[in-house]
Amino acid sequence: MNQEDLFKKIVAHCKEYGFIFPSSEIYDGLSAVYDYGQNGVQLKNNIKEYWWKAMTQLNEEVVGIDSAIFMHPTVWKASGHVDEFNDPLIDNKDSKKRYRADVLIEEHIEKIREKIAKEVEKAKKRFGDSFNEEMFVSTNPRVLEYKEKIDKITQRFTKALETNDLEDLRNIIIEEGIICPISGSKNWTEVRQFNLMFDTKLGSVAEGANTIYLRPETAQGIFVNYLNVQKTGRMKIPFGIAQIGKAFRNEIVARQFIFRMREFEQMEMQYFVRPGEELQWFEYWKEKRLKWHLALGFPETKYRWHKHEKLAHYANAAYDIEFEFPFGFKELEGIHSRTDFDLSQHEKFSGKKIRYFDNETEESYVPYVVETSIGLDRTFLAVLSASYKEENLGEESRVVLSIPPALAPIKAAVLPLVKKDGLPELAREIMDILKYEMNCMYEEKDSIGKRYRRQDAIGTPYCITVDHQSLEDSTVTLRYRDTMQQERISIDKLFDIVKSKTDMNTLLKKL
Numbered sequence: 080m081n082q083e084d085l086f087k088k089i090v091a092h093c094k095e096y097g098f099i100f101p102s103s104e105i106y107d108g109l110s111a112v113y114d115y116g117q118n119g120v121q122l123k124n125n126i127k128e129y130w131w132k133a134m135t136q137l138n139e140e141v142v143g144i145d146s147a148i149f150m151h152p153t154v155w156k157a158s159g160h161v162d163e164f165n166d167p168l169i170d171n172k173d174s175k176k177r178y179r180a181d182v183l184i185e186e187h188i189e190k191i192r193e194k195i196a197k198e199v200e201k202a203k204k205r206f207g208d209s210f211n212e213e214m215f216v217s218t219n220p221r222v223l224e225y226k227e228k229i230d231k232i233t234q235r236f237t238k239a240l241e242t243n244d245l246e247d248l249r250n251i252i253i254e255e256g257i258i259c260p261i262s263g264s265k266n267w268t269e270v271r272q273f274n275l276m277f278d279t280k281l282g283s284v285a286e287g288a289n290t291i292y293l294r295p296e297t298a299q300g301i302f303v304n305y306l307n308v309q310k311t312g313r314m315k316i317p318f319g320i321a322q323i324g325k326a327f328r329n330e331i332v333a334r335q336f337i338f339r340m341r342e343f344e345q346m347e348m349q350y351f352v353r354p355g356e357e358l359q360w361f362e363y364w365k366e367k368r369l370k371w372h373l374a375l376g377f378p379e380t381k382y383r384w385h386k387h388e389k390l391a392h393y394a395n396a397a398y399d400i401e402f403e404f405p406f407g408f409k410e411l412e413g414i415h416s417r418t419d420f421d422l423s424q425h426e427k428f429s430g431k432k433i434r435y436f437d438n439e440t441e442e443s444y445v446p447y448v449v450e451t452s453i454g455l456d457r458t459f460l461a462v463l464s465a466s467y468k469e470e471n472l473g474e475e476s477r478v479v480l481s482i483p484p485a486l487a488p489i490k491a492a493v494l495p496l497v498k499k500d501g502l503p504e505l506a507r508e509i510m511d512i513l514k515y516e517m518n519c520m521y522e523e524k525d526s527i528g529k530r531y532r533r534q535d536a537i538g539t540p541y542c543i544t545v546d547h548q549s550l551e552d553s554t555v556t557l558r559y560r561d562t563m564q565q566e567r568i569s570i571d572k573l574f575d576i577v578k579s580k581t582d583m584n585t586l587l588k589k590l
């Protein structure tokens with residue numbers, strides 16, 4: 080199956096099985112806004128729990144907050160978002176479609192990289208065991224030509240972004256012959272900057288309306304609370320503040336389902352450190368965050384690092400963890416060394432001292448910040464796309480979501496074989512044993528085979544079937560989602576087995 084078809088299937092599956100619905104669907108939806116359904120919200124909450132506990136429970140020096148979405152408008156002036164939170168946009172005159180100029184160029188560079196990968200694949204087949212990849216990519220003339228091209232475009236592109244040279248961004252698109260994927264033409268408009276923040280009014284117009292913004296990142300809620308938390312929590316540097324919450328961006332190119340949304344959730348942590356020590360903490364958090372991802376058990380090859388060529392206005396180092404979505408490797412999480420930019424700016428704009436007195440060095444300073452910022456919805460999409468499998472079982476086939484058991488929306492389904500003879504009553508007793516500790520589902524409708532398929536499709540790791548033998552010897556069959564194997568288990572062992580394999584601690588202990 081090609082990746083485009085796979086992605087379409089995942090989107091359809093999300094809707095069919097109650098994971099994600101288009102927002103306001105009965106009114107034909109709202110572009111790039113989505114609602115999470117009955118299974119989606121459980122998976123999302125489990126991802127949040129995994130992140131929240133990994134941050135605030137496993138790190139004694141990291142605490143959590145929940146700040147408001149609305150903030151004083153000066154926050155966004157101070158942070159630079161009013162003046163600098165822009166995307167360079169370009170329109171194709173034939174298709175009337177709008178694109179981010181930087182994304183068009185990045186995708187073009189990615190295509191050249193794919194050409195290198197193809198050359199490597201071809202050579203691997205040709206040379207067999209004697210193939211030396213390192214030697215090949217550093218000597219093959221065609222590969223060298225592609226690499227040189229990538230370097231040239233990257234350098235020029237980075238400079239154009241850094242100097243806000245919109246004309247040169249357009250020139251790169253024209254000179255590289257980048258075409259609109261819809262019309263296939265190169266008939267481009269000028270490049271313009273577009274601010275991504277949504278604004279609204281606070282209070283009634285008569286009382287003197289005040290324009291405020293829906294926060295485009297949760298981070299600023301942490302910066303403006305730095306002093307509150309440091310003082311009330313008597314926090315000593317280095318320490319972190321974590322937060323999960325909604326963020327809003329008026330994304331113009333909003334495609335790829337929940338990958339790029341206008342309303343989304345971020346899980347961010349700001350780590351406050353001594354000036355001069357930020358790059359060492361930056362490395363520390365890079366390693367820690369990758370470990371968090373890898374503990375989910377998806378192949379390591381699905382993740383890669385991407386170094387930012389163009390640094391945001393506040394950063395002195397930045398890397399992304401990219402994930403291989405069905406539409407290619409894309410950013411999942413950003414790890415940024417944000418210097419003292421934000422706190423210094425808030426000092427300047429608020430007129431309040433935002434400092435830390437370091438007892439060890441006997442100095443007072445504005446702390447530096449290392450930030451880890453991950454999109455919750457993107458993590459959801461990463462988990463779903465890595466878990467989605469279509470399996471051929473001879474006569475039949477099944478769709479199974481191999482979601483890590485600790486994240487699965489439903490941990491166990493309790494299924495009486497038939498709706499009579501006392502089996503539903505015993506199944507209900509089993510539900511009562513399990514339901515206080517884990518999310519379970521009771522189902523008695525349809526054949527047992529159909530019920531297994533439905534549970535596979537929503538990623539339930541265990542199905543517990545109650546049959547007539549259960550009434551005689553207090554055993555049930557326990558069916559494993561991934562292998563479809565079944566074993567007979569005594570009812571009094573069920574709780575321990577299911578709990579131990581699906582518990583959040585199984586993930587947390589890997590960190």
Ligand code: GAP
Pocket residue numbers: 295296297298328330337338339340341343344345347410411412413450452453454455456457
């Ligand atoms: N505080 C830093 C910050 O917001 P960012 O790279 O702009 O950095 C962090 O965003 C993460 O938020 C991204 O890595 C991505 O996972 C997620 N994210 C950003 N924009 C998004 C969007 N429009 N839809 C869904 N997730 C988004």
